[in-house]
Amino acid sequence: MVETLSKPILGLDSEFPDVVYVSYHSASGKYGCYCHLGIHGLACFSSEAAAIRFTEWIDLSGMTVVELTFDEAREVAKARPFPVVALMLLDRMDQPKIHYVR
Structure with missing residues (x-):
């Protein structure tokens, strides 16, 4: 008898959305980043409202929220200097x- 798992294992079903929102500072060309347990990454959100709250938390004049496709966000993260x-x-x-992008 062979049984098939009805649920995916190890969270393999969790995916990033096709569109994400990021914080961007146009004057410097920098993006909002976040560090979690020593891992540095480009911060992104699935909703514009959440990205706006994060941008307000950063409290840097001139920060705006930008909508990017997942692939565009990956490229932005790749272009960020280490430690991102x-x-x-x-x-x-x-x-x-x-x-991870690198």
Whole structure:
């Protein structure tokens, strides 16, 4: 008898959304980042409202929220200097979803 698992294991079903929102400072060309347990990543959110709250928390004049596709956000994260090594979905800041880009 062969049984098939009815639920995925190890959270393999969790994916990033097709569109994410990031904080961007146009004057400097920098993006909002976050560090979780020593891992530095480009901060992104699945909703614009959450990204706005994060941007307000950063409290840097001139920060705006920008909508990017997942692939665009990956490229932005790759272009960030070390120590940024990931794209971080921060819908739950205590348990971010981490997508490593290097």
